[in-house]
Amino acid sequence: MAFLARAASRGLWSTGRPPRVLSSVAGVTIPPPPPPNATSPPLTAGPRPGLTSPPPPPPSAASVAGGFSDGGGAAAGGGLPAAFPGDAPPAAGVDVGAAAASGAGAFGDVGAGVSGGAGAATSPGAGGPALGGPPHPPAGEDPATAAGDEDHDDGDGVVRELVHAAMHHVPAHGWTAAAIAAGAADMGLPPSSVGLLPGGGAELLTHFLLSVNARVAEQMRDGGPLAAVVGRPVDRVHAAVMGRLALLAPVKGRWGEALALGGRPDAVGGTVRATAEFVDEVWAYAGDVSTDFSWYTKRAGLATLYHTIELYWLTDSSADAAATSAFARRTLGSAASADAALSGVGAQLGAAARAVAATAEGVLGGSIRRGF
């Protein structure tokens, strides 16, 4: 009774505690969360390095890359583009994202790589980070973030640039965070930007492989050097394989390391995916139009052959990888004729089934006869 009297005199919600309905329902708006960077240091490791400093124009990357592309060009015998993507200096210093997208436009076309078409879409004036970081406060609340945001590049574009910069250091440092840190230093980013590639060397390798895929695909397109190759499918496959090895030439010294790294459980997903994309591109380029199970056997077979050729290439010291080229021709040629001879999955499955049956018969028959 006393409670009722109190409630009646002071109104329904006068228990002293805040109302137990949602504030918005009662007409009260919830205050926005405090801006995330209000008291924290200006730079945090992780996905928004560009917030407080505008992304710098890629610095002497052009000159560094020039040295590399000479080495790469000489190794490849000319006719192939520069060693790493985006070597052409971008048009405007600030518009890094667009430059990265145009320099590596094949990313969007191939649909592979870091961000597909997303990198091309963002202009420097875009507000929210594409990476889905903490909820963005309204522009007026935190001047630092608001001002920094105008120059904020699409996160994926920064990652691409970082990979590109880091690759220049891989011959010196190997596939390690040290290479990434050196690349970040080149770009003028703080050392904590290593966090952009949390997988470390393995992730760097994956990004590199995907970018190589994209460039090979670009070469295969009309007007590229690989598009001009005519002849039997095996010739085109050979040209594509040698083209990819040429693109790997700048890091050949560290490629053994890369293969070991790529086999590790955390990296194997990326390497397998990169190989799968590559063999699919090559078969499409070689004119494969199969729509039955041989679609899978062809690609699996080519993946195996490619890795064999790659291993041979690793220890090849001949000029211009000529010995590898000959080896590749022999290997691919014999595979092609074997494939023709076996003529289709049916024969292969039949042969496999017969082999299994014969083995089983031998094992079981032997056991049964011996009285097991």
Added chain:
Amino acid sequence: MLRVDHAGELGARRIYAGQLAVLGRHPVAGPLLREMAAQEAVHLAAFDDLLPRRRVRPTVLTPVWSVAGYALGVGTALLGVRGAMACTVAVETVIAGHYNDQVRTLLGEGYEAEAPLRATLRQFRDEEMEHKETGLANEAEQAFAYRGLSKVIEGGCRAAIFLSERV
């Protein structure tokens, strides 16, 4: 999307092949089945052409559908002409519905450029409906255990569509 269509047409082709293996010499059903099989062959050729053009991966289960379709064709044909027609009706119902869903998806946003594909799918759907009408006209509903048979076959088709979309 195209992967499922391709798998479906492959299955349909194999079903007709199985049915023809049993009923090929039937005076009425034989020519009818041959005509429907020819139309399905045209459909399959269209998808065989579209798949590599669009860099779509065929389903891993192509050998499975090949065998299963043939077995289904033979099995239903052994139930007689009416059984074969019942199988046709069931399969075509599911396939026509599936094409309809796809056309509806293609009418949505972002697919304006796909008008030729939409037209192709519409045409195929109309032809599948024709097959269904043919089946019904040929006493499919009087087949032995028609209702149960249709349910089983329709369920199998839907499972095949589900799997082909994913694998």
